[in-house]
Amino acid sequence: MEIIDIVSRIVHVATAITLVGGSVFMLLVLMPSAKILSEESHDRLAEAVIGRWKKFVHLGVLLFLVSGLYNYVRIMPKRQGDGLYHALVGIKILLALGVFFLAAALVGRSPALEGFRRKRAKWLTVLVAVAAVIVIISGYVKVSR
Numbered sequence: 001m002e003i004i005d006i007v008s009r010i011v012h013v014a015t016a017i018t019l020v021g022g023s024v025f026m027l028l029v030l031m032p033s034a035k036i037l038s039e040e041s042h043d044r045l046a047e048a049v050i051g052r053w054k055k056f057v058h059l060g061v062l063l064f065l066v067s068g069l070y071n072y073v074r075i076m077p078k079r080q081g082d083g084l085y086h087a088l089v090g091i092k093i094l095l096a097l098g099v100f101f102l103a104a105a106l107v108g109r110s111p112a113l114e115g116f117r118r119k120r121a122k123w124l125t126v127l128v129a130v131a132a133v134i135v136i137i138s139g140y141v142k143v144s145r
């Protein structure tokens, strides 16, 4: 096993912990708790939180893509002919692209994606649910052989 394989796995899992964990915290703890604030304080807090979280999202997407593609290229030869593995990883990658889009829309400024930000709780719920499916698929393919 090469050192870079280990580093890539650690980076991938650490990114998943940080981004999925942060999203769950935001949806289930921060957003409900922030409802007690006045509208002005709420908006100031939201702006500060999103401003900081945006950096995690952008770096996290990059790390997911680099480490995920590296893992995939390394694992591919060992899984040749394993149709179920490739189908599940393919589905997982497509779902991950959907999650990246939602995450970027929720921290972004593009007026075209304002609709997602207006219904933040709804789309963050979708993001967390899809991320949970991704973690389930990833855990399954890791140990299935």
Ligand code: HEM
Residues within 6 Å of the ligand: 009, 012, 013, 016, 020, 064, 065, 067, 068, 069, 071, 072, 073, 075, 089, 093, 096, 097, 099, 131, 134, 135, 138, 139, 141, 142, 143
């Ligand atoms: C929301 C985004 C993502 C999440 C939450 C996620 C999560 C995970 C988790 C928890 C694992 C298991 C790691 C382990 O047990 O060692 C994993 C493995 C993996 N991920 Fe991701 N991942 C995401 C995005 C991606 C992307 C974009 C790619 C590819 C471009 C990718 C490719 C892989 C591969 C190839 C593995 C190894 C599977 C195996 O062990 O056979 N992931 N991912």
